[in-house]
Amino acid sequence: EVEEKLKRITGKLIREHSLEEEEYRYLIDHREDARDPLAREARRVTEQIYGDEIFVRGLIEFTNICRNDCLYCGIRNSNENVERYRLTEKQILDCCAEGYELGYRTFVLQGGEDGYFSDEVLVPLIRKIRREYPECAITLSIGERERASYQALFDAGADRYLLRHETADEGHYRKLHPEGMSFRHRMNCLRELREIGYAVGAGFMVGSPFQTSRELAEDLKFIETFRPEMCGIGPFIPHRDTPFRNEPAGTLELTCFLLSVIRLAWPSVLLPATTALGTIDPRGREKGVLSGANVVMPNLSPTEVRRNYELYNDKICMGDESAQCRSCLDMRMRTVGRRVVTNRGDLRRTPREE
Numbered sequence: 001e002v003e004e005k006l007k008r009i010t011g012k013l014i015r016e017h018s019l020e021e022e023e024y025r026y027l028i029d030h031r032e033d034a035r036d037p038l039a040r041e042a043r044r045v046t047e048q049i050y051g052d053e054i055f056v057r058g059l060i061e062f063t064n065i066c067r068n069d070c071l072y073c074g075i076r077n078s079n080e081n082v083e084r085y086r087l088t089e090k091q092i093l094d095c096c097a098e099g100y101e102l103g104y105r106t107f108v109l110q111g112g113e114d115g116y117f118s119d120e121v122l123v124p125l126i127r128k129i130r131r132e133y134p135e136c137a138i139t140l141s142i143g144e145r146e147r148a149s150y151q152a153l154f155d156a157g158a159d160r161y162l163l164r165h166e167t168a169d170e171g172h173y174r175k176l177h178p179e180g181m182s183f184r185h186r187m188n189c190l191r192e193l194r195e196i197g198y199a200v201g202a203g204f205m206v207g208s209p210f211q212t213s214r215e216l217a218e219d220l221k222f223i224e225t226f227r228p229e230m231c232g233i234g235p236f237i238p239h240r241d242t243p244f245r246n247e248p249a250g251t252l253e254l255t256c257f258l259l260s261v262i263r264l265a266w267p268s269v270l271l272p273a274t275t276a277l278g279t280i281d282p283r284g285r286e287k288g289v290l291s292g293a294n295v296v297m298p299n300l301s302p303t304e305v306r307r308n309y310e311l312y313n314d315k316i317c318m319g320d321e322s323a324q325c326r327s328c329l330d331m332r333m334r335t336v337g338r339r340v341v342t343n344r345g346d347l348r349r350t351p352r353e354e
């Protein structure tokens with residue numbers, strides 16, 4: 001009986017790229033026998049759209065100063081054990097130059113919600129990067145801001161924005177964030193970013209505290225319907241200086257399964273095999289690719305500051321130079337039959353999705 005129902009649901013997901021929330025939940029709860037066939041199908045769909053190409057984004061972690069206090073995050077404002085830093089404009093531009101030489105055509109400027117980086121500071125910086133690298137994508141990942149600010153940064157030349165929704169369940173959101181942070185505000189930011197014209201990235205952690213298959217089913221339905229250009233998912237990993245220090249980490253198995261389901265629910269989506277996935281398993285990113293991921297985001301930050309951008313413990317690549325990350329990824333992707341390519345790595349819509 002379970003077997004019959006599971007067959008019906010997986011068949012529907014593969015054919016229609018859509019499930020009811022209850023069906024997603026059932027699939028998660030009974031995934032054992034669905035895992036391998038769904039991973040196979042997710043790989044097939046990925047290859048049909050993206051061939052053997054893996055897109056890379058050069059990640060520049062330019063400030064670890066953050067006004068927020070997310071309960072899971074190692075650089076939360078109340079963590080006093082972090083050595084705080086801000087890269088200068090010159091340091092950021094140098095990272096871009098090094099990245100460009102290494103073949104990156106997308107730069108992701110990621111940071112905490114640091115009040116120093118007002119529009120007055122960011123607009124000239126983005127303009128410079130835009131002028132210097134006209135064919136590159138400029139991605140921002142700097143949290144919640146005013147609509148007018150998103151607009152100003154877009155007008156300066158930024159074209160993508162990553163803002164994980166973290167959880168699509170409002171009650172769950174409240175358990176992961178301190179009073180004062182608002183689920184609706186975050187979701188509204190995602191809508192505004194899209195309206196302005198950014199390609200947007202949403203996403204969530206797998207195995208975050210209080211998460212059950214019910215919350216995950218909501219996340220999947222949200223991704224299916226909102227269709228963010230990118231969806232970043234990785235396992236929750238506890239950080240010793242946070243209230244969640246004793247909570248268990250999310251698993252490789254569930255993360256890979258969800259990568260496959262997301263690929264099938266929204267086939268063209270850009271799906272990174274995240275650093276967090278590479279942290280809980282030495283071949284995590286490769287396994288992510290075999291489950292349907294098609295993007296990797298190696299670190300371009302200066303090695304001196306990398307150890308201070310610790311969202312979770314035991315993060316990989318802490319001591320590696322940018323060039324090492326690049327060649328490491330090249331080799332790793334080759335072991336799973338993929339090839340890292342040098343282009344912007346834009347989303348490709350299938351005729352059915354136009």
Ligand code: 5AD
Pocket residue numbers: 072073074164166203204205234235236237238239276311312
């Ligand atoms: N474990 C895994 N991922 C985390 N993030 C923040 N803290 C953790 C953690 N402890 C993720 C969040 C955030 C992204 C930049 O990193 O989802 O949006």
Ligand code: FES
Pocket residue numbers: 298299316317320324325326328329
């Ligand atoms: Fe950084 Fe492998 S990606 S060393």
